[in-house]
Amino acid sequence: MTTIAVLGAGKIGEALLSGLLHGGRSASDLLFTERHPERAAELTERYGIVGVEVAEAAKRADVLVVAVKPQDIEPVLDELAPLVGTDSLVVSLCAGLPTSLYERRLPAGVPVVRVMPNTPMVVNEAMSAVSPGTHARPEHVALVTEMLSSVGQVIEVPERQQDAVTALSGSGPAYFFFLVEAMIDAGILLGLPRAVAEKLIVQSAVGAAKMLAESDEHPVILREAVTSPAGTTINAIRELEKHGVRAALLAAIEAARDRSVELGKAHEG
Numbered sequence: 001m002t003t004i005a006v007l008g009a010g011k012i013g014e015a016l017l018s019g020l021l022h023g024g025r026s027a028s029d030l031l032f033t034e035r036h037p038e039r040a041a042e043l044t045e046r047y048g049i050v051g052v053e054v055a056e057a058a059k060r061a062d063v064l065v066v067a068v069k070p071q072d073i074e075p076v077l078d079e080l081a082p083l084v085g086t087d088s089l090v091v092s093l094c095a096g097l098p099t100s101l102y103e104r105r106l107p108a109g110v111p112v113v114r115v116m117p118n119t120p121m122v123v124n125e126a127m128s129a130v131s132p133g134t135h136a137r138p139e140h141v142a143l144v145t146e147m148l149s150s151v152g153q154v155i156e157v158p159e160r161q162q163d164a165v166t167a168l169s170g171s172g173p174a175y176f177f178f179l180v181e182a183m184i185d186a187g188i189l190l191g192l193p194r195a196v197a198e199k200l201i202v203q204s205a206v207g208a209a210k211m212l213a214e215s216d217e218h219p220v221i222l223r224e225a226v227t228s229p230a231g232t233t234i235n236a237i238r239e240l241e242k243h244g245v246r247a248a249l250l251a252a253i254e255a256a257r258d259r260s261v262e263l264g265k266a267h268e269g
């Protein structure tokens with residue numbers, strides 16, 4: 001079995017490790033590095049996965065998954081450079097960071113695959129987009145795709161689309177959580193008990209997501225089916241349009257894309 005090491009086991013690193021365990025991988029095929037010892041101990045206790053130094057991770061793992069914040073990448077590249085070679089495979093989950101950064105800082109020919117996943121990995125419902133760097137061959141992309149398929153769905157995109165992907169699906173779960181949070185508040189405003197409002201909205205979200213995933217209909221058709229003539233929904237839609245919710249989403253996602261571009265530029269050599 002392929003050994004996978006996650007370098008930086010924070011929120012997304014943990015989501016990947018837990019998703020891979022859920023997906024049937026054994027704890028002995030997984031490793032992680034973590035700069036905070038108490039965080040490392042917590043993860044070992046929770047999942048039975050061992051925390052190691054970077055040198056050991058590089059020696060034992062077939063795939064090294066970099067999951068530190070983009071701002072923390074420099075020391076990781078310094079540590080990795082003397083430890084990896086052309087038979088390593090480096091996978092970057094970092095928003096904004098191009099494969100060319102790794103290729104410039106690591107020894108010549110090291111294969112790098114850039115991935116933008118999202119946190120629904122913990123329930124095996126991730127959306128991950130993969131882009132091979134210059135030295136990544138089809139077998140490297142296949143290996144990364146196989147790894148990510150056990151925690152959700154995977155598509156391949158040209159690397160130039162990764163900043164947009166980051167803004168859409170990388171950050172996407174946060175927008176849905178934000179919407180749900182606001183809708184629960186609306187329930188409170190209308191006088192419902194919080195637990196009732198939560199149940200109503202979370203199950204409506206699950207049902208709507210399932211319909212979107214399983215039906216061939218466009219979201220507009222699904223929405224029209226809820227919107228009865230002179231009914232209740234159209235009154236709500238009028239308010240959403242009046243408050244510019246569609247324009248707000250376009251602007252918000254554009255701002256997230258711009259930040260991804262900026263994070264990449266911060267490391268231009």
Ligand SMILES: NC(=O)C1=CN([C@@H]2O[C@H](COP(=O)(O)OP(=O)(O)OC[C@H]3O[C@@H](n4cnc5c(N)ncnc54)[C@H](O)[C@@H]3O)[C@@H](O)[C@H]2O)C=CC1
Pocket residue numbers: 007008009010011012013033034035036039067068069070072075076093094095096116117118119170171
């Ligand atoms: N949180 C999310 O939903 C997503 C995050 N990402 C990307 O994943 C990366 C990590 O994001 P989060 O997990 O949210 O951040 P986080 O801050 O929760 O996790 C980063 C972890 O890396 C550790 N770390 C930092 N430097 C280290 C080093 N030199 N050696 C070992 N451990 C080190 C930190 O202690 C921390 O636990 C980012 O680059 C982000 O762009 C990508 C997709 C989704």
Ligand SMILES: O=C(O)[C@@H]1CCC=N1
Pocket residue numbers: 095166170171
């Ligand atoms: O907010 C962030 O920067 C990361 C990348 C995509 C989702 N979370």
